[in-house]
Amino acid sequence: MLPSSDEFAFRVPERLAQAGKIMTASQSTTPLKRLAAACTTSCAVQAKEYGQCILASYTDVKRDMCAPEFAKFKNCVQTVMKRKW
Amino acid sequence: MALFSRSIATAATRPTRAAVASRSTPINPNSVGPFQVFDRNAKRAQRDRAALRDGGHRSRTVDYLRNEVAENMIERLLDVKRRFSEIVDVGSGPGHFAKLLDQNVTDKVTMLDMSEKLLHRDPDSDFEVDVQRMHADEESLLNSLKPSSVPAITSCLSLHWTNDLPGVLIQIREALLPDGLFLGAMLGGDTLFELRTSLQLAEVEREGGLGIRVSPMTDTRDVTNLLGRAGFTLLTVDIDEVRFAYPSIFELMEDLQSMGESNAVVERRPLIKRDILTAASAIYQSMHGLEEGGIPATFQVIYMIGWKPDPRQPKPLERGTGKTNLQDVL
Numbered sequence: 565m566l567p568s569s570d571e572f573a574f575r576v577p578e579r580l581a582q583a584g585k586i587m588t589a590s591q592s593t594t595p596l597k598r599l600a601a602a603c604t605t606s607c608a609v610q611a612k613e614y615g616q617c618i619l620a621s622y623t624d625v626k627r628d629m630c631a632p633e634f635a636k637f638k639n640c641v642q643t644v645m646k647r648k649w
Numbered sequence: 650m651a652l653f654s655r656s657i658a659t660a661a662t663r664p665t666r667a668a669v670a671s672r673s674t675p676i677n678p679n680s681v682g683p684f685q686v687f688d689r690n691a692k693r694a695q696r697d698r699a700a701l702r703d704g705g706h707r708s709r710t711v712d713y714l715r716n717e718v719a720e721n722m723i724e725r726l727l728d729v730k731r732r733f734s735e736i737v738d739v740g741s742g743p744g745h746f747a748k749l750l751d752q753n754v755t756d757k758v759t760m761l762d763m764s765e766k767l768l769h770r771d772p773d774s775d776f777e778v779d780v781q782r783m784h785a786d787e788e789s790l791l792n793s794l795k796p797s798s799v800p801a802i803t804s805c806l807s808l809h810w811t812n813d814l815p816g817v818l819i820q821i822r823e824a825l826l827p828d829g830l831f832l833g834a835m836l837g838g839d840t841l842f843e844l845r846t847s848l849q850l851a852e853v854e855r856e857g858g859l860g861i862r863v864s865p866m867t868d869t870r871d872v873t874n875l876l877g878r879a880g881f882t883l884l885t886v887d888i889d890e891v892r893f894a895y896p897s898i899f900e901l902m903e904d905l906q907s908m909g910e911s912n913a914v915v916e917r918r919p920l921i922k923r924d925i926l927t928a929a930s931a932i933y934q935s936m937h938g939l940e941e942g943g944i945p946a947t948f949q950v951i952y953m954i955g956w957k958p959d960p961r962q963p964k965p966l967e968r969g970t971g972k973t974n975l976q977d978v979l
Contacts, residue, residue, distance in 0.1 A: 575713075575717075575891075575892070575893050575894070576893065576894045576895075576943075577710075577711070577713050577893055577895070577904065596899070597899075599899075599923065599926070599927070600897060600899035600900075600930075603897070603899075603926075603927050603930045603931065604896065604897040604899070604930060604934070611930065611931035611934065611935075612931070612934070612935065614928065614931045614932075614935075615931040615932050615934055615935025615936070616935055618850055618854060618931075618932050618935065618936075619932075619935045619936055622850060622936065625850055625853045625854050626853075626854070626857075627853065627854065627855075627856070627857035628854070628855075628857075629854055630854055634854075634855070634924075634928060637927065637928075637931060638924065638927060641927055649923055649924075
């Protein structure tokens with residue numbers, strides 16, 4: 565399907581290597597950074613569920629195919645962000 | 650390669666500015682000429698903005714991609730056993746490639762870029778050879794360079810934003826002296842396929858349709874034909890893949906933006922909705938995520954070397970002039 569990751573050597577950009585871990589939602593400043601933290605750390609479980617749902621049939625994706633999973637994911641992100649959209 | 654033209658945070662507070670998309674030239678369906686894929690004005694603005702952010706600091710932290718490619722280009726240049734009186738670096742940016750040149754290769758380098766801010770980002774003291782800066786559009790190269798005037802032209806990761814690649818290559822060949830060297834590197838092929846597919850899947854699943862988020866890329870197999878068509882001889886084309894790891898899609902997109910590599914496709918959608926970005930980040934992680942955490946991003950780099958024809962160059966012998974019977978050899 566996709567090239568397995570151990571076939572390649574990865575380089576981590578110096579800036580990111582120094583920064584170390586991703587900042588958590590409370591430490592981050594801009595709304596985009598807070599969204600990033602919410603999507604990748606705070607709601608990692610729900611993100612994974614949604615991702616796995618897409619991955620299960622990514623060759624034939626239909627609209628709202630994973631709507632329940634996304635709703636849970638989005639709900640979590642909105643709770644962490646303390647705002648609705 | 651591509652990105653949303655402005656972060657969603659900014660776009661949300663200033664929706665009127667986000668909706669403004671400029672075009673290099675009006676698109677006329679009846680006109681004959683190169684099809685306009687990229688918005689050159691937007692590209693110039695993105696590169697200028699990238700160079701100005703944090704007094705150039707943001708831009709310097711993302712030099713890693715172009716520095717890597719520039720080093721590979723220098724290796725190829727050092728294989729050429731010739732010293733050039735002058736080198737013109739087309740689409741130089743702040744001079745990633747020009748900084749690696751020394752007195753053994755050339756006396757003088759002229760950097761040419763359409764982004765004035767990026768062109769003047771770094772001081773002359775960073776360069777080992779004399780440096781000149783020329784603020785000009787690489788799509789109309791012959792407006793700034795005289796035909797048959799330059800012994801060598803290089804280009805480090807800028808040609809993937811030109812609308813008329815065959816035209817630019819022809820102009821480069823025109824500007825070269827006979828037996829002059831063109832050494833270029835451009836992004837193409839599968840560059841950023843992970844980002845492209847993640848955003849496509851997110852948009853299809855959430856909205857049922859998709860927009861252009863990542864540029865159409867030059868097929869690696871076409872480059873040799875393009876160079877040949879532009880009139881270069883003694884062609885060498887090779888492909889290399891550079892892969893970087895990022896914590897998530899957000900850092901990748903932020904870095905692309907700082908490189909001035911945001912989406913500049915004419916028909917682009919001006920921003921990415923929060924839902925799409927949220928969905929794409931989860932899809933990217935699930936489909937391409939690394940075991941040790943984080944996500945990979947692939948940049949496929951096409952290196953090309955071509956020479957302007959000259960009677961002094963070695964050529965194959967005429968057909969039928971061979972004197973050795975192959976049967977004796979084999």
